[in-house]
Amino acid sequence: MHAFYFFQCGILRHRGAAVFARALGVGALLFFTALGVQAKPLEVVASFSLLADLVKQVGGERVLVSALAGPDTDAHHFQARPSDARRLGQADIIVMNGLGFDDWMSRLARSSGFSGVLLTVSDGLPYRLKDESGHAHGHSQGHRHAHGSAGQGYDPHAWQDVANVRVYVQAIAQALSTRDPEGRAAYEARARFFLAELDRLDTDIRTALNQLPEERRTVLIQHNAFAYFGQAYGLRILAITGTANHAEASASHLARLVRLIQKEGVAALFLENVRDDRLIQSLQRETGVRIGGRLYSDALSAPQGPAPTYVCLMRHNLSVFVRALAPAEDAPVKAQTPC
């Protein structure tokens, strides 16, 4: 009797416990699913630091972005490591520039077993500049380095024109939204906000550079990374080496540059963060033209440096240009915008 009672209680207890356990389980499942959908960020790998920053601006906390070629690293000649291939294999989205800048990225993606979306941000550009290194010894030296198929001879440094970065940002927002539809509203809002900041940046650059007199607009830089900047904002950019090549210089090329500097009235020489300084210093000794400062061309700086984000990079370069090119008798042209 008691046993039966206990048995019934036992069943009841078991059944109750079972129902309770099941309810608890389902609840936990729903809870963790919800948590998972919200908390698991998209894994995005960008080819170089600049693109990684753009993705971070658009994606915010919904993305976990990293760059293969980090700050102050030359992405033209990037040597991938096994850990890079592993990271690519696990990524949801890969973002690369294209135009021959980072062809190693698509090769690496293929070999790493990547199965997500590969976004080439330069596909939607309204215009591209041809690679102008015909006269320089860059391409005539042959492609000694694995900088890819040279993108059909296009200059890949499109991010130096802020208008092109608007296209990049829109492409990134589109790709993120496609992969993560729940976040579409967030991505678009952040993109709008960032585009407004880009517009302010573009206006500031134009305002500052329009004040330069005509004879102070020719500059010489280490490699031909600023053609888009020059064309968009009115500077004449000369370069020692072509868009990617920087192998051994020849004496005749340097001699041509010296004559060019003297003839064309170059206002200042500029160093870069991812290039060796010695040739520019050699030209400075030869011609007496001053070195205007160090520009950030193909990579962001370290976080504590002057160009940790794209906007900071452009503003830093702008201030370097303005300080070097403004005629001596003018007062400082604009206050530095902190970034």
Place this chain on the structure above:
Amino acid sequence: MHDTALYTLFMAPFADFAFLRRALAGTLALSVGAAPIGVLLLLRRMSLMGDAMSHAILPGAALGYLAFGLSLWAMTLGGLVAGLAVVFAAGWVSRSSALKEEASLATFYLVSLAAGVMIVSLKGGQLDLLHVLFGSVLALDDASLYLMAGVSTLSLLGLAMLIRPLVMDCFEPAFLRHRSRWSGLAHYGFLLLVVFNLVAAFHALGTLMAVGLMILPAASARLWTQRLTPLLALSIGLAFLSSLGGLLTSFHTDAPAGPAIVLCGGLVYLVSLLGAPHGLIRPRWPARRHLAS
């Protein structure tokens, strides 16, 4: 006079451009220091050792670069330490094991070369590696010129002191070891000079070609004469000729300067092989019959 073809071809580049004058000054300093060292390497049958050591200095220079960037003093000091370490390690291994000196040196230099490449890749991209391997003779700054001039002065002084034991060591090593304590000192002092010259040369020509101005002129000079003093003088002259020719070629044909200099040295060598008294052809040329016989 300034319009003649000769002037335009040979003098105008140096008159017009300071960077070419600096390159010429640097390679002249290198020639004066390195070529006689090369002659002695040749006579002591250590020519390939010179090449091995030019690669052995790479990890030291790479470590200097890793710590201080492209700083002349850091890379020079690093290269020196690495070169000397390899020299002494190879010597020690050869005395303490079954391997002879050239085998142990080969093992050390291969390991150092790979270590050097790996160290440079750790920090930056391929660009920096190329600059370390190929040097930058057209971008020599004042510090590099002083280094090269200082090393060549040191080499001349060192050679002046060591020439007699070294030469004797080439021909009668047992005699020298028996008679004097200078043998060991001379050998290691000489190796020290080799490392110094390689480290100075590698800033201009890079590790791959630093030994070019050492061995090629010495080998070419050897084909012209057998006597020591003319040998030393001619090697310096041929080294300088190669540098001059290389820089002019780079200027007129848009070729990279470093390789042009070494290839010019190769051309001089080829000409010597064909035309010199001890080369390929002249010893085999039938001698003119003397009237009397």
